[in-house]
Amino acid sequence: MNESERNIYYLRGIPVPETPPPGKDPAPWKKTDIVGTSIPRVDAYERVSGTARYPSDIHLPRMLYAAVLRCPHPHAEVMNVDTSAAEGMPGVRAVISGITSDTDFAWWYSKEIKTKIFDPLCRFEGEEVAAVAAETAYQAWDAVRAITVEYKVLPFIAEESKSLDSSSPLLHPNGNTAKTDKYSRGDVGAGFSEADIVLDETYRTECELHMPMELHGCVASWDNDRLTIWESAQGVYSIQSRIAEILGLPLSKVRVIGHYMGGGFGSKLQPGKYTVIAALLAKKTGRPVRLFLTREETFLAVGNRPPATMQLKAGVKKDGTLTALEFSCIATGGAYPANGTGLVDWLVRDLYLCPNVKTETKDVYINAGPSRPFRAPGHPQAAWALEQMMDALAEQIGMDPIELRLKNIPSFSQGREGNPPYTTTGLRECLSEGAKAFGWEQARKYSSGSKENGHVKRGVGVASALWFAGGGNPPSTAVVKLFSDGSVNLNMGASDIGTGTKTVMTMIVSEELGVKPEMVQIEYADTATTQYATPSGGSKTVPTEGPAVRAAALSVKQQLLSFAAADLKTDESSLTLRGDEVISMKDPLVKVKIHDVTGLKKRGVIVGVGYRGPNPERKVVNPFAAQFCEVEVNTMTGEVRIIRFLGCHDSGRVMNRLTYDNQVFGGITMGIGLAMTEARILDRDQTGKMVNRNLHDYKLPTSLDVPKEMKSLPIEKPDDTANTIGAKGLGEPVTIPTAAAVANAVYHAVDVRMMKTPITPLQLCQALEKGGKEGSK
Amino acid sequence: MSSDADKHECSCGKGLTRRQFLTSAGAGALIVTASGHLGKDQEASAAVIKSGEETKITLLINGKQFQMLVEPRWSLLYVLREELGFTATKEGCGRGECGACTVLIDGMPRYACMTLAVEAEGVEITTVEGLMKGEDLGPVQKAFVEHDAFQCGYCTPGQIMAVEGLLRKEPDPTVGQIRQGVSGNLCRCGAYPHIIDAARRAAEMKKSGAL
Amino acid sequence: MTPGFSYRRAASIKDAVTGISEGNGRILAGGTDLLGCLRDSVFTTNMVVSITGIKELKRIDETPGGGLSIGALATITEISESPVIRERYPALAQAAAEVASPQLRNQGTIGGNLCQKPRCWYYRGEFHCLRKGGDRCYAVAGENHYHCIFGGNGCYIVHPSDTAPALIVYGAEATIAGPAGMRKVSLENFFVPPAKEVTKETVLEAGEIVTAIVLPPPLAGLKSSYRKIRSRQSWDFALAGVALALRTSNGRVTDARIVLSGAAPVPWRLVDAENALIGKVPDPDSAKYTAALSVKDAQPLKHNAYKIPLFKGLIEEEVVNISQA
Incomplete structure (x- = not known):
């Protein structure tokens, strides 16, 4: 050369x-010459050509396909499993279940409660009962269908509001409360008495499923005592440590390869029972095994964003000073301890200046799949409550909702012991610069005066956010x-x-x-x-x-x-x-x-x-955000169309504007899903089974559900105290305020508060009939 | 990288060890001579293929013929991915509800998971691999790179095929037509705005003669 | 993954009829509904009979009298894009364009769209419901957000087709082939309500298949439209839909057809509301009156009362829109 x-x-x-x-x-x-520019991804070729090999594409010589038989009841005891017919079917190479000798391994959703890979007591629909490895995926499923199981069906709980009723069955010996957390600062009683306006509202966000496009699963292969796993995962080391612990292997003998993966959003931070099952089947057959779940299974058994019912009482003075916030929440992480209320009160504690804050959260068990962390755990739920409340308070005191927020911006983290300062906060700029770029003032006036559109009303809304971590x-x-x-x-x-x-x-x-x-x-x-x-x-x-x-x-x-x-x-x-x-x-x-x-x-x-060096001492690194949107509401049919969105984010230094904007739009899109289309529906009064376990009945937003106009305005403040590259996280803040911004825009258009997600004609047209904005019909 | 010879060897090697039948037959998928007469004699195909039995079919994929044995219930998606190694075409739901398996059938986007392999004879099947010229990307693929029209990339081959199908039918689509055109392809990462930009760019590239 | 089935490729309509007459054969056309049902074990079959090789079923032909004959295998895309249909039967073209997703429209056929199974999540799910031969309808006491407000009788599904209401406003007929030969049934009478027979959706008898849909020539001056409201803007069935056809003379309505989707177990024609419109000026007041009359007999379930204001709003809006079009 x-x-x-x-x-x-x-x-x-x-x-x-x-x-x-x-x-x-x-x-x-x-x-900088490279950092901060817009360059296409270094692995773009692989992703668009199809040469990127995802774990579900892995095809090893002599590889078998596995399938899992799952409990069809939300709560049942497995009395007997008969696999004899399945074992004799064409192509079947192994069948394992709770009654086969080689499956006695512990499993835990969190360390407090241990269960088994095939536990005889199934506490949610979709718990694993048996598994098959066969020469083709079709044969594996034929065999699964041929397994007969005798269940003793038990009473179930499908709603967190009923979990603590005395008549409800106990999911675990210590009762149905997974955990209760309390927090308090100042004196909320005194705060409310100082307030000119006190509002008390109950909000609810429905259970949302992660639904990454690549299914959950892995390929497992043994070379004598060494296990290699190709898993669709967010981190290979977290898979390695958990699997080594479960199977009793040295870390050095468990190799996990991640490479490409088709989305996780929190649901692939950890391995699943599927990982263990694939390894067990591979061991038993002496052949590599691929186990990827079906889409239907991923609705039941690989996590969710917990549904939350939140009560928020807030006091404000006429000048916009927040005097007290009192928040309580009941949520459920499902059938096992899974942090159903994790961080759900954080925005109430930390986002706005407020001397008197009290929160209480209760995580209870129900007979449904355990939650897993879901993009900004707890935060979109809290934003749905807090950011609608801020809007309502602003209206009550006759102040613009952005102005009210600007009046209450902290420079330090009140929710943490000792009020440590943020290394940087761009919340003020997110709101003010965002408002300018969005044309907030004009849009606010135009929209509220949009009577000329007849029965189609326009409204604009804003919501802001911070993310607990991100440093x-x-x-x-x-x-x-x-x-x-x-x-x-x-x-x-x-x-x-x-x-x-x-x-x-x-x-x-x-x-x-x-x-x-x-x-x-x-x-x-x-x-x-x-x-x-x-x-x-x-x-x-x-x-x-x-x-x-x-x-x-x-x-x-x-x-x-x-x-x-x-x-x-x-x-x-x-x-x-x-x-x-x-x-x-x-x-x-x-x-x-x-x-x-x-x-x-x-x-x-x-x-x-x-x-990676240590973080700065006694300082907090958080990203901040404000999002703005404009909607159109048809007051005759309850249809809502989102016209435009602006995401304004302070995540420190912008490393690559192209991928940055993509994240912003992606977070907004997912937030639109929470706001408008997504909800897990359990057959609460009859069987407790999930009825919408497919991508038709559980509706992810499509290209037609996002606004034609999406914009991103970075508030770029390189955070040189935080770390040596000056960047803060972006992936989660981008989805936190979205749903609340939509709800606020809908309210602005038609004077109807959306207390629950999702905002569909199901809720809206009844509410509109009862009375929305005057003259709207 | 996506030469058909590689795919052929890959699936063949797997086929040889995989099923009793293939062991005795000694071949999985065979490439037969390039294009020519296609489509089955209707009389001959009126015969019943019994459940669980395999029948020989010929598929025309990306301009090459492939002969293989399939069960009646096997989807085109299953055959593409598991028998032939065309793994760019992804499985996201197996029930026509996500679009990750979108391929072109006679130039039109369809879901490979909702198409039986036995029904895919006598038509032209195009996958993302078929948009490449050797190792060079086609215009839609290039536009997706330029506009960062994906994040995790899993739905991407399906999105690309939806856009390719749209542009073959409507070379100069409006934003509205593009939004419609990719509305049968879910992207959970939410790259829609960039996908729409990429589709417009691809239309320009195609018009200017880029291949 | 789908359980096994035998497969027969029919060479002719006769061959197809013979094929499904044996055992519990099922017709495969676009396959978008059949393969989903088999995957979900909504029903099983030992024989899938493919009719996709029968060329004559793919044609869209003008009939001698000025009407249109649409072969059962015409795809939804072909219908939504056909210049003849767009011009003469716009509600049908609009309805077809609202079906499912682009890929499914490329694949799905008009015959399949009319013969598809209901989308009730109990029926489609692991519930042995009345319609599947079980002893109860789970929607009655269950999650009935998307179920019917009219015509429920033991079973509370809604009819899933967008094209059916549009075809009914034009007075279309289905041509049916069977072991006993051919017959014609008006599309309005093609669907079977649960009150009549709860395990059937159409009048098709064993061994019968739809071969074509025949539309009469459009009435001169008829205005027609289809509008669909859904939770998601693509790939979704109707929360509420309305196919509407109006003709006026001297400013007053002389002919009216209102057929709903998403309302009842079959496409739901509102004869009273149609009659109420006749002789009226189609202005906002009569639209409001018609809309109110349309829902007067609605019997909502626990979670779907929203459909009453929704249909009311939709019908009122559409009557005004079409009269101003």
């Missing part, structure tokens, strides 16, 4: 950021390798769940080394060959992995400069990297090509290891 060809690895003429001495943190980036945290280890030809390899354990992690990390390496993004090859999401990382969730992947990747790239630079200093017989602090050369900042004639650096040539590769 000649000189000029080698040079194509590097961007010409771009000065790379300075290289700090080893052991010192780098200065924050000032002007990232240690641990994370990343490795950057510089090869002797100057090309670069990045090795990290984190998964790219569709947020563009690989692309952003590539950009960081590119920024530091000046190497072209497309010349950085990434190895990732494999416990055997890549570094430890926590799963991608909590909007923490970029702020967690990014600093580790930057540190690894810096380490490479430091070593390279040190080697070059030896060649150039100069001090390494006088050197910098420019293009494919190490060059003296004092004398441009003193330089050496990267591939000519002796130390690199000798060693063959420079390995830079980077670790």
Whole structure:
């Protein structure tokens, strides 16, 4: 390879950021050349060509297909399982159940209560009863249908409001309360007495299902005592540790490969029983086994956003000062402890300045699938309550809803002990800049005066949010390798769940080394060959992995400069990297090509290891948001059409505007689902079974359900205190305020408060008939 | 990367070890000579294929013929993914409710999960692999890259085929037509705005003669 | 995954009739409903008889009298895009365009759209309900948000077809082939309400298949439309839908047809409301009056009373719209 060809690895003429001495943190980036630009994803080719191999595409030689028999009742005891007919069917290679000897492994949804992989007591519809491995998927299902099970059907609970009734059956010996949490600051009684206006309302959000497009499942394969799992997962190490613990294997003997995965939204942070079942079937047959659930099964057994009923009482003075907030919530994480009320009071505690706050949350059991974390756990529910309440308070005191919010913006986290300050908060700008970009004032006037449209009314609404986490945290280890030809390899354990992690990390390496993004090859999401990382969730992947990747790239630079200093017989602090050369900042004639650096040539590769440093002490790193929307409501039919949406977000530094905007629109789309179309429906009065367990009856938003106009306005405040890349999380805040913004816009249009999700003609046209905005009919 | 020879070998290797029948027959899917006479003789095909029995069919996928044995109940999706290794076509629901398995049948987007393989004889089947020229992306694929029209990428092959089908029918679609055109393809990541941008871009690229 | 079945590819209509007359054969056309039902074990079959190779069933032909004959295998897309249908039978084209999703419209046929099984989630789910030969309708005391407000009698499904109400406003007929030969049934009488027989949706007898839908020539000056309201803007059945046809003379209504979808176990024609419109000026007042009359006999269940104001609003809006069109 000649000189000029080698040079194509590097961007010409771009000065790379300075290289700090080893052991010192780098200065924050000032002007960036790669970070912050809009570049297409580094793995876009694979995703559009179909060469990206998702776990459900894995096809190993001699691989069997597995299927699971699930309990059809919400609460039942398995009395007998007869698998004899199934075992003799064509293609069937193994059948396992609670009565076969090789399945006695513990399982837990959370550590408090242990159950079994095939537990004789089924506490929700869809609990695993038996499983089959066969030569084809069709044969596996034939065999599942041929298994006969004798159940003793037990009374069930399908509504959290009935869980604590004395007549309700007990799901667990210690009663049906999973947990109760209380929080208090100040004196709410005093706060309410100071208020000019006190409102007390009850809100409800329905149970929402994750429904990533790739189903849940894995391929499991044994080589003697080593288990390899290809799983559709948000993090390979979290799968590894849990499976090793359940099966009693050393971590080194469990290899989990993640690579591409088709969405998770929190439901794939952990393995499922399916992972264990695939491993057991593979062990029993001595062959690789693929077990991916059917869509119907994923409605029952792999998590949800818990339904929540929330009571919120709020007091405000005429000048807009919030005096007290009192919040109580009953929610359910399903049939096992699963944090059904996790963070559901957080926005009430932390979003607005308020000296007197009291919250109480109660998580109770019902006979339904356990919840799993769902994109910003607790937050969209709380926003539905709090942000509608803010609107209602603003109306009562005759203040614009944005102004009321602006009057109550904190600079510190009141919900945490000691009121630690936020490293940065852009909430004020999200609201004010967003309002400008949206044309709030004009739209607010135009909409409320839109009588000329006859029975179709327009309204605009706003809601704001913060996300509890989003700052990232240690641990994370990343490795950057510089090869002797100057090309670069990045090795990290984190998964790219569709947020563009690989692309952003590539950009960081590119920024530091000046190497072209497309010349950085990434190895990732494999416990055997890549570094430890926590799963991608909590909007923490970029702020967690990014600093580790930057540190690894810096380490490479430091070593390279040190080697070059030896060649150039100069001090390494006088050197910098420019293009494919190490060059003296004092004398441009003193330089050496990267591939000519002796130390690199000798060693063959420079390995830079980077670790995620600690977060700033006594400070809180949170992203902030405000979203605005305009709706049209047909007052004769209750139809709501969302005309436009603006997402205005402070997530620190914008790493890649293209993927950033995509996240914003995606979060809004999911929020529209919560607001408008999605709800799990259980046959509460008869059988307790879920009736809408398919993607027709459980309605995810389509391209026609999102507004034609979607805009994103980043409030870019690089957060240099938070971490060395200045970025905060984005993936979750983008979906928090959406549903509430829609509800506020509907109210503005027709004066009807949507206390419950989803907003459909089912609710709205009855409410409108009872009386909405005057003259609306 | 997506050469048919690879696919052929892959499925063949699997077929050889997978079922008794194929072991004795010694072949899974065979590529037969490129295009030519297609479509079954109706009289011959009026015969009944019994449940559980396999029958030989010929599918025309991305311009190449594939012969294989299938059960009557096997969906085209199952055959594409599990028998032939065309794994770009995804399974998201198996019941015509998500669109991840969208392929073109005689140029029109349809769900491969709701099409029996035995019913897919005598038609032209196009998958995402069929939009490529060797390793080069087709215009719709390029436009999806440019506009970041996906996140996790799982629904993407289906979205691309829906857009491809739309553009073959309506080369210059309005935003409204595009929104309609991809309304049979769920994207849980919510990349719809970028998908719509990409479809418009793809229309321009196709008009300007990009292949 | 779908249980096994035998498969027969019919070479002719006669062959298809023979095929489904044996055992419990089922016709496969577009397959979008059949394969879903088999996957969900709504029913089982030992024989799937494919009619997709029968070319004559795919034709859309003008009839000598100026009407239109639509072969049972014409796809929903073909119907929504047919220039003849768009011009002469716009409600049908509009209804077809509102069906399911683009892919399903490319695949699904008009015959299948009329013969599809109900979308009740109890019927489709793991519930041995009345319609499946069980002893009760789970919708009565269950989650009946999407169930009927008219015509429920033991069973409370709503008819899922968008095209059926549109075809009925034009007085369409179904051509049926069976072991005893051909017969014709007006589409209005094609659907079987639960009061008559709870395990059947259509008048088709064993061995019978729909081969074509025949539309009479459109009345001169007839205005017609179909409008559908749903929870989701694509891929959703009607919460409420209305096919409407009006003709006026000297500003007064002379002919009226109102047929609802999403309202009853069969497409629901509102004869009283139609009659009430005749002789009136189709203005907002008569629209309001007609709408109120339309829902006067509604019998909502626990969770679907919203359909009363919904249908009222929809009908009022559509009567005004069509008279201004």
